Amino acid sequence: MRPAQRTAVGLLVVLALAFVALATWEPFAARRSFPPPARAYTAEIVRDEFGVPHIYGRTDADVAYGVAQAHAADDFTTLQDVIAMSKGRYGAIRGAEGAQVDYMYHLLGARATAERRYPLISADTRALFEAYAAGLNDFAAKHPGEVKLARLFPVNGLDVAAGFALRQPFFFGLADVIGPLVEGKPLRPEAGPPIPGSAPAAPAPAATVEPARRIAAAMPLPWGETGSMSGSNAFVVAPKASGGPSVLVSNSHQPWKGGVAWYELVVESGEGWHFAGANFPGSPYPFLGHNRHLGWTNTVNRPDMIDVYKLVLDESGTKYRIGGTWVPLEQRTVTLPVRIGPVVLPVRRTVWRSAHGPVIKNEQGAFAVRYGGIDRLDQLDAYYRLNKAKSFAEWEAQIARMAIPSTNFLYADETGTIAYVYNAAIPQRTPGPNWRGVLPGDDPALIWTGPVPYAALPKYVNPPSGWLFNANNTPFSAAGRGSDLASTVVPPEMGVELGMTNRARRSWRLLSEATRGGGKLDRATLEAIKFDTGYDAAGHVAEMLRAVRAVDPRGDKRLAEARALVLGWDRYADNIGRGDALALMLNREYMSSSYQGKPWPDAEKELTKAKDHLLRHFGRLDPPMSELLRLRRGPGPNSVDLPLDGGSDTLRASTLWDVAEDGRLIVKHGDSFVMWAEWYPGQRVQSRSIQPFGSATTRPSSPHYTDQSTLFVQHRMKPVRFWRDDVMANARSRKVVRHRPER
Structure with missing residues (x-):
């Protein structure tokens, strides 16, 4: 073999080895969890006519075991995502988007919080979490073909608790602070009224962050009401x-x-x-x-709930000042797994922490974040x-x-x-201090x-x-x-x-x-x-109408028609008014600006965009809104494609959507689980409920994948079978699940 051939073969071997290493390293580097303590569990899962699980057990822990089994039978794929998040491994499933979550997991010290606090939780509560973990482990063991990530299981109660520690701060907007700090963008205005007599706010920190750092940005996060469109x-x-x-x-x-x-x-x-x-x-x-x-x-x-502090660092950048004392800045290097096709790249990042809380460094300095519920x-x-x-x-x-x-x-x-x-x-x-601004990090009196x-x-x-x-x-x-x-x-x-x-x-x-x-x-x-679909002429709706009124069509006939439709809109998203479809598309942008504290949209630009979209996909400016706004899920034997009403910020909410190739707006956020409970004097509680789809949330072949959708779009609800006699009279399946610890 010639030297050039040997070199080429050697290079191919090196590349092959590198590929194998990148395809296999992550499970072996991941933290391994010990299984829950050995204990037996037995639960009965009875499903009613809509597939809703009714879980019975002798003890609360038995029921928690059954909760995991029932939920996994309906949505094991999402449960695995949540477990991967709780272990800092979501990037190995979802790539860069998952790595954003893993970065937050390390930055906030979710695992460390769970390790410190979980042992202090009452024994009966911990028993629920251990039983729940056992239920997930047993389902994974019986369905190995569904497991997404090697060595994700077994899990234990502490792993489940770490997921709570990770998610809890984001329901009051922590991502709206962490994300801009990491990416070097201006901070949004904080909640609450101005504080009389306080000093002006310090300028919002900003920096230019190299593109590779954006993999660790905090937004967007895959959790519910963490953003402003909530x-x-x-x-x-x-x-x-x-x-x-x-x-x-x-x-x-x-x-x-x-x-x-x-x-x-x-x-x-x-x-x-x-x-x-x-x-x-x-x-x-x-x-x-x-x-x-x-x-x-x-x-x-x-x-x-969140305060930001600018730290005073020494020349080395490894210590910060508190009062008259220099304190070492805690520092850890973590590895974020980032899936790209068949390989998982290890991306190294440094996370810092001070006495205040997590620390983000950018070109303007080091900023610590402290938030309500921290370390609880x-x-x-x-x-x-x-x-x-x-x-x-x-x-x-x-x-x-x-x-x-x-x-x-x-x-x-x-x-x-x-x-x-x-x-x-x-x-x-x-x-006294201006808690709405960036606080001096060297004043210990400000660390509540x-x-x-x-x-x-x-x-x-x-x-x-x-x-x-x-x-x-x-x-x-x-x-x-x-x-x-x-x-x-x-x-x-x-x-x-x-x-x-x-x-x-x-x-x-x-x-x-x-x-x-x-x-x-x-x-x-x-x-x-x-189920009201109306808008009052106030807030962002009033601003939208004012701005559209000021638009000059400048001879553009279709733009003038669009403007007239919006100005003649009856302010109901009920699929009746001719301007409903146009107003639906404009209103979401104005609601977004209002909720996020951003500048108002350009009315002419947004009106033109909506006009062009409707003409392109429907050939008219006034299609029935129900043809535009859809509840759609599929494909498969239980797929649905149904008309919806409501809009962004109506009581009947269709808040967020994706735009499909056919131009339809496919709702993905809005009215979700609705429950209506009533206690009449001297009678047993009764209740009704509804979901947009069904109980089998990621099982397209199940009849319960979308069996609530028609009721949902009709503003109807189904009965909740709360009492055992009612459950058994309407049962469609019964199953006993058991866990027997190994001897």
């Missing part, structure tokens, strides 16, 4: 206002698939755990819903106790722990009590150590109006004239938001009108409000 509605009504039952309407707006898509279930154990509701993938219990005595739902709130994990226990609460006093005692970092809670129960708690672990800040007391939070219990709502708006508009709290009940440094959404304006007005003069919020009236 929303949920919640209503609770006391018997005096309904004319009959206590009512809880849970109307969460989440993505329709993925890590925070709702999964409906009913659980019941011999230890008194009996609850109907929904959870997210990776949770052994529901996060909202009802038991026989009481129920609650959540909406995202946005108080000022007791929400694992609080949610479990909420599930089993039997009275308002028991329920409120768990909320008062301040263990759940954020989200509003709206509550109703069998006694007729209704309540709204603006729940948030808001930092206990001292008056805990949340405000529970008594300081805005809250309502049994307001005179007899009703409460929230639609991601200020808590000072919640109960109607004469019942609303004044914003002066909280100090400005708490950063409680003052803004209103269109959904909030509509809710307040429609609820007030319905109960004026002794009117009642009966079921039909409340359903009409919940």
